[in-house]
Amino acid sequence: MSSLQPVRGTHDLLPEEMRRHRRVIDVARAIAERYGYHEVETPIFEFSEVFQRTLGDTSDIVTKEMYSFTDRGGERLTLRPEATAGIARALISGGLTQLLPLKFFCHGPMFRYERPQKGRLRQFHQIDIELLGVPGPEGDVEVIACGYAILTALGFADRITLELNTLGDGESRRAYRTALVEFFKAHEDRLSADSRERLERNPLRILDSKDEGDRRIVADAPLFGDFLNEASRSFFATVTGGLDALAIPYKLSPRLVRGLDYYCHTAFEFTTETLGAQGTVMGGGRYDGLVETMGGPATAGIGWAAGIERLAMMLDDPPPPRRPIAVVPVGEAAARPALKLAERLRGAGFAIELGYGGNLGKRMKRANRLNAAAALILGEDEIARGGVTLRDLDSGAQEQVALGALEERLAPYR
């Protein structure tokens, strides 16, 4: 083992892994475009303030997971732990609030200082869509439908579950939160240490505790449903109605929550059993208060993020690399003509591999290893005839082709 290690929790994306990522990204982008989302990219670091304000000072991400540093100018900067804050910032600083509604797709690296495990890295990648300026439930339906379409196109439809919940509007949520805190305070001495902590920071999370004792207490906790006001109820009914109309299956999960104040109404996660402990493959929800929290005008927003690594792991067979055509010169005299031929064919759109030395046998061996579909052998005989020998490397069949007819003859190998 070399002492030269990649930084903990980071990974090199070598060609095979990169192809998996690219597959996920390409499918997601193509489908997001069908829904009218436009690709954008924001910087991978922002002023720390951007994330502190949007994520809240008590969230895990802000308290222990941010990669923050001071630059040479003395600015406090942070490597983005998620995409939404940067996009919201861009919306405000670019004056885009004039153009609402806006629909963005983006993908790229995110950074969180966490202990790595399966499906969890310190530098990881997400695809992400955000729908801004649509306050009505039709936005929620569209965003979920788009995510579902992407997961389906990737072939995961039968391995994922859409878990769905509503947090209601601000009024409903505040009322519920108050009731919940009151209830848990009464049982505080019996709660687990983790949950006592959560009682301060994020009481809704206690509902999702894995601790046995907590679960017994939770069983008698007040139900969110009883605190939803009429407006929240009908909002959610429109969302589920839309999903029903689109035949998108979902499971209501009352325990699915979000901690921060600006989250409201729809919260959802696509989960899978196939990835171990990190079962969430795509998660999102409505965040109507976020842009305002950052200092912009009140702007509705809803979106999701999905982990590319997790999706890439679920891909059944890695997309194969493109099969090249090998140009194989024989003898010194053929080197120059082969170089020119290779360039000409590349110009015509073929993937050409021109070996880097060795005799015919060596070059053929290398062509085979690269899974080349065909070899074009170019030696004295061929040059004299003004053609090349075309060998199909799957069948072994070989024929002479005149130089002028090459592009046409090679069409099947494109």
Add this chain to the structure above:
RNA sequence: GCGGGCGUAGCUCAGUUGGUUAGAGCGCCAGAUUGUGGAUCUGGAUGUCGUGGGUUCAAGUCCCAUCGCUCGCCCCA
């Protein structure tokens, strides 16, 4: 931040109660085949046994520390 498992060749791994030159398969390189790849055969190279310390006549093997990987908790994509 907390807990469990694991570090031997490029990869996957074997290595007996501590015992002398550390092995296999795959891959790689060369040759059989200097104008023909895949299959076969023959030969070849490659290890700070993760790192540091300790115990011992002797450590890949036992002990301690450390680093890394991995799985889980927390949280999340």
